[in-house]
Amino acid sequence: MFYRKDSRQLQDEINKNPTASEIRYGANPTCFEVQEKWQLSCDVKSCRNYINYKEDLNCAVVCARKNDNGLSLREVAERMGVSFPRISQIEHAAFKKLKDAGVFQQE
Numbered sequence: 001m002f003y004r005k006d007s008r009q010l011q012d013e014i015n016k017n018p019t020a021s022e023i024r025y026g027a028n029p030t031c032f033e034v035q036e037k038w039q040l041s042c043d044v045k046s047c048r049n050y051i052n053y054k055e056d057l058n059c060a061v062v063c064a065r066k067n068d069n070g071l072s073l074r075e076v077a078e079r080m081g082v083s084f085p086r087i088s089q090i091e092h093a094a095f096k097k098l099k100d101a102g103v104f105q106q107e
Contacts, residue, residue: 032065051079053079073088
């Protein structure tokens with residue numbers, strides 16, 4: 001059977017003031033917003049944002065939102081589980097690719 005809301009119910013939904021969590025996270029929060037709100041660690045290892053670092057709730061997005069000024073290379077190495085020199089090598093290679101692509105051209 002088809003259920004249809006009456007016009008009063010529809011108008012009440014339109015006039016409803018959003019809750020504080022809906023203002024901060026929207027009506028349909030993402031997984032990392034829920035993790036931040038409830039301080040839950042992510043357990044979906046197949047997620048592209050998963051990092052094995054409990055202090056950041058195992059989520060790279062939570063880490064980025066928590067650290068507005070960015071992370072040092074040593075902090076990145078600690079979170080990724082690799083050595084500092086390896087992170088430095090990756091950074092240098094990335095900057096070289098950006099330079100070769102003309103991103104840093106001066107006018």
